[in-house]
Amino acid sequence: MRPVYAISGGVSKFAKARPDKTFQAVVKEAYDYAIADIGLEHPKFTELVDGSVASYFSDHFARQLMAGIMVQDYLGLIPKPSHRVEGGGATGGLCFQEAWKSVASGHMDIALAYGFEQMSHVETWKGNEFIALASDVSFDYPVGGFYSGYYAMMVTRHMKEFGTTPEQLAHVSVKNHMNAYYNPYSQKRRKLTIEDVRNAPMVAWPLTRLDICVMSDGAAATILVSEEGLEKLIKAGAQIPQPLVKITGIGRGTDAMRMSDRPHVDYDTFMRDYATPQERDSDDTRAYYKALWDHGTRYPGVHSFRAGRTAGNMAYKMAGVYDPLNELDFVELHDAYTSSEIQTYEDMGLCRYGEGGPFAASGKAFMPGVDYGLDLKEESACPVNPSGGLIACGHPVGATGLMQAVFAIWQLQGSINKHFGDDTLQVKDAKRGAIHSHAGTGTYVTVTILERED
Numbered sequence: 001m002r003p004v005y006a007i008s009g010g011v012s013k014f015a016k017a018r019p020d021k022t023f024q025a026v027v028k029e030a031y032d033y034a035i036a037d038i039g040l041e042h043p044k045f046t047e048l049v050d051g052s053v054a055s056y057f058s059d060h061f062a063r064q065l066m067a068g069i070m071v072q073d074y075l076g077l078i079p080k081p082s083h084r085v086e087g088g089g090a091t092g093g094l095c096f097q098e099a100w101k102s103v104a105s106g107h108m109d110i111a112l113a114y115g116f117e118q119m120s121h122v123e124t125w126k127g128n129e130f131i132a133l134a135s136d137v138s139f140d141y142p143v144g145g146f147y148s149g150y151y152a153m154m155v156t157r158h159m160k161e162f163g164t165t166p167e168q169l170a171h172v173s174v175k176n177h178m179n180a181y182y183n184p185y186s187q188k189r190r191k192l193t194i195e196d197v198r199n200a201p202m203v204a205w206p207l208t209r210l211d212i213c214v215m216s217d218g219a220a221a222t223i224l225v226s227e228e229g230l231e232k233l234i235k236a237g238a239q240i241p242q243p244l245v246k247i248t249g250i251g252r253g254t255d256a257m258r259m260s261d262r263p264h265v266d267y268d269t270f271m272r273d274y275a276t277p278q279e280r281d282s283d284d285t286r287a288y289y290k291a292l293w294d295h296g297t298r299y300p301g302v303h304s305f306r307a308g309r310t311a312g313n314m315a316y317k318m319a320g321v322y323d324p325l326n327e328l329d330f331v332e333l334h335d336a337y338t339s340s341e342i343q344t345y346e347d348m349g350l351c352r353y354g355e356g357g358p359f360a361a362s363g364k365a366f367m368p369g370v371d372y373g374l375d376l377k378e379e380s381a382c383p384v385n386p387s388g389g390l391i392a393c394g395h396p397v398g399a400t401g402l403m404q405a406v407f408a409i410w411q412l413q414g415s416i417n418k419h420f421g422d423d424t425l426q427v428k429d430a431k432r433g434a435i436h437s438h439a440g441t442g443t444y445v446t447v448t449i450l451e452r453e454d
Helices: 023-036 042-048 067-074 091-104 124-132 147-162 166-181 194-199 227-235 267-273 277-281 283-295 306-319 338-347 356-362 397-413 416-420
Strands: 005-011 051-055 082-085 110-118 202-204 217-225 244-254 330-332 432-438 444-453
Touching: 005 023, 005 227, 005 397, 023 042, 023 067, 023 110, 023 217, 051 067, 051 091, 051 397, 067 082, 082 091, 091 110, 091 217, 091 244, 091 397, 091 432, 091 444, 110 227, 110 397, 124 147, 147 202, 147 338, 147 356, 166 194, 166 338, 166 356, 217 227, 217 397, 244 306, 244 397, 267 283, 277 283, 306 338, 306 432, 306 444, 330 397, 338 356, 338 432, 397 416, 397 432, 397 444
Parallel strands: 051 082, 051 110, 330 432
Antiparallel strands: 005 217, 005 244, 110 217, 244 444, 432 444
16 A cells, blocks of 8 residues: 655635536636645646545436546546545545545556535525435435434433533634634634524534524535655646655444444444543543433433444554544544534544533644633643634535535644635644544544644
8 A cells, every 4th residue: 555645735716606617617726726836737636636536425316317527527537547436424524535546556656536516506405404304204204304313312412411501602612713714715704603503593403504504505626645746747747746745544434324223233333333442541430421321321322423434433443543632743633513513523532422522522633822702721632613614614525525524634634724815724733633534423434534734
């Protein structure tokens, strides 16, 4: 398996609607940016790239089957190899990992991963229906299965089990909207208060409109290369941004589509198969989890994403991460709901199961030096969603996981000021970050670790 470097990325402006461009042209906006960032013109890069992977969630939004081929043609990449991946909200994360596989395996030296969604072509209710088709259409969907209802159910169980509060959820929304305020690519650049979030129209208690991401138009693209690919690009005159960013770990997890089909595991099985090495090594944490189980908590229940824990553990093992909170400098994670960000803190080992609510309000996941208008008791430890995340930056589904990758690349290159025109969101001296992509109610989850190579 060869080393793989993520050398460049680009994103389009994320917006409620992009009536100015077709989906092909929106992808080209991100693609052009990624190429320009390495200083090459289209003909030269097109000649050198070995192939691509396309990421888009739904044929319904574009009203076009095989839309990836149309993008491939529009970018001038025909007849080079390409394929489309689809995995709900995890589509972009899967795409990034598929491109990594193509390079790591030796099949390609230079691979392009691009993703898009143009969700504005349908009414919001119809878009929600399309998204709901990612639930079980024979079991969940006929009884009114829309995702806001699913996530409301999950977080009310989290609240019942662990004492999580709506105000803790609102801290996530305030944080991510404030971060997006400094991100010129984001869809929702707003300064909010806890009261703003809680007083917003209720969608599915306790989730208000400001706890939930919105449908978006947008695209993202990344360029992944081997050492041989680097040499080819440099020989062709490319100016590769420094430092290099290496992909050091990938992980994936899956779970049953229907939450009712997910089995509970006992304490010993959890500690053996799902606990992180750090949790297993801590007497205090083992006792904490034993007390939870004795009290009646079950794993994964409907309050945890077992696939997220599986993906995180796999990626951490590959990358040599033992203490995620202190060994990761930032995380870009799938926050379709404020509640899912809190659940994912726990799945990714940033805190223990049951502690996601207090963690959200503590300050540990906030950017240092940003005035959020909140009384945060603790200093930043690992900023989460410095981009603004899905809630505020936007969620054009097929682009989202790749958007996370682009922002992670820029963080590790130390080039946020270059791309944003402002360094507020630059994580100082970032050396290692994680991106996390999530589908359905945790049916597909990917985690990828990226590191700066000095």
